[in-house]
Amino acid sequence: MTAPVVHLHEVSQRLSPRFTLHVPSLTVGPGITAVLGLNGCGKTTLLRLLATVCAPTTGTVAVGGQLVTDANLPAVRRRLGYLPQDDSVPRRLTVFDHVDLVAVMREVHSDTRRRRGAVHRALAEVELADLAGERCGRLSGGQRRRVALAAALAGDAELLVLDEPDAHLDSEQLDRLTATLRARAARATIVVATHDHAWAHQVADRTVHLAAGRVVG
DSSP, X not given: OOOXXXXXXXXXXXXXXXXXXXXXXXXXXXXXXXXXXXXXXXXXXXXXXXXXXXXXXXXXXXETTEEOOTTTHHHHHXXXXXXXXXOOXXXXXXXXXXXXXHHHHTTOOSSHHHXXXXXXXXXXXXXXXXXXXXXXXXXXXXXXXXXXXXXXXXXXXXXXXXXXXXXXXXXXXXXXXXXXXXXXXXTOEEEEEOSOHHHHHHHOSEEEEEETTEEXX
């Protein structure tokens, strides 16, 4: 498994008449890249582009040297795990069933036993193994956040795009997340958005700063 290099070239994403994200050139990977900036600077938009959730208004996104197109989008998405910023965990499913459903959609292993094993390992990584049978609607907001993180981690994705994975974590859980990401950094390209500059400099190999929709460092 080779960690893919992701490159954005002359990318823009227009969200409203008042805001457009502009990225003339950006290359990330392998290892961990932290995206920093104030609220509204474009961090989530940039991560959505990297995760192929949306296509750029102009410009190109390449993963592993291959331009992302409609034709190869399913193949690209099989390589990545994505943690969105919003709380999208369904309340009626159990913790295990939600992570397993995401693993099925990501085509994590064709063998059922191996896929379920990957789900159990991901839940252990976020310390939710003992709540695997609990319905997500009975969890706290922080626990649901960790369920969504487990869904991104399951299956050892080569590209991890994580929007504020540190949100709602206590210090012990944050240390566990840091160790998990550092362990994966040797074999994956990881991009995290965060407001915590201290944690970003602790966990990341490099940082990208955004301000008003522009990369400034």
